[in-house]
Amino acid sequence: MTESATSAPRSPAELFLAFNRLALQGFGGVLAVAQVELVERRGWLTRAEFVELLSASQVLPGPNVVNLSLMLGDRWFGWRGALAALAGLVVVPLAIVIALTLVHDRFADVPQVAGALRGMGAVAAGLVLVTALKLLSTLRGNRLGPWLCAGVAATTFGAIALARWPLAGVIAVLAPLACALAAWRLRR
């Protein structure tokens, strides 16, 4: 838990390029690629720091990756950093998505296109799963201890994936509970 990141961006421009690069690799969601780029490739964050940022991104309203980019950019370069990271994430993909909208009607019914999209969707699911598996190692130093960690993670998984309860309600109930347990453990 106490290990720290090995590197940091030198300028908002570098931040812009990094987020642009990870956004352009992120098909069907950017989170998995963000973890690979920011933690494994650039060493700007440790896995534990990434999980911490992701926690805050998920509890606050707004798209998770957008929230993550804003918090990271702001941490290093204030407003300029937040704007640079957000712009890197959004500007080029926005142009692509609008271009796709304009040609969409012509290609929507081609079976190969539909098949390719399904294949990309399956890989996107695998990428999210593998990100979760990799980040599980960050729980090792967690002060909740292995049993409480497993309990909280399994309850969350069951409520969302199996019972399909609404996310906001699940967070509203489980987050205060998990944080209260953590406060109790940290105080002992």
Add this chain to the structure above:
Amino acid sequence: MNGLAWPDLLGLTGHFMLLSLLAIGGAITTASDMHRYVVTEHGWISDAQFTSSIAIAQAAPGPNVLFVAVIGWNVAGPVGMLATLAGTMLPSSLLVLAVSRWAAQRRESLGVRAFATGMAPLTLGLLLATGWVLAEPFAREPGQRFGALALIAVTIAAMLRTKLSPIWLVALGAVVGALGGI
């Protein structure tokens, strides 16, 4: 695609700003209410246009939130795109920056440490659930089950064992899918 009048544009922006602050878990969680507003209530776009807006954004590279930009574009062109995108991003972004600065000054406080400690397993449970929710529809479809599960397994193995960039796996998925493997 014909432009909206100013009062309608303001209404559109305002509605998306309101939803922005309710979008815990991402903008997609408020998609049902966006649908109610732009399709059912105002009839600015059709059902099919709404659904394909989400599909296009998910197929394209970049954050999925860009589906709101496509909805705005379909409603009123570039101005509509700015209205929905700025509406969705601004309020939540300002809130996130304010909260993260506030928390950064209190890093060692019990409250912030308890948040980081308690939320870590919850966050990972959510991430696993997201992966499950994305994968499960493939497993239910007999014609897609084998190909999709094979792709998911290859993805997991490759990402755990190699330093391969995820983009190659996405490309593999596209090729396998286009050839009818899934």
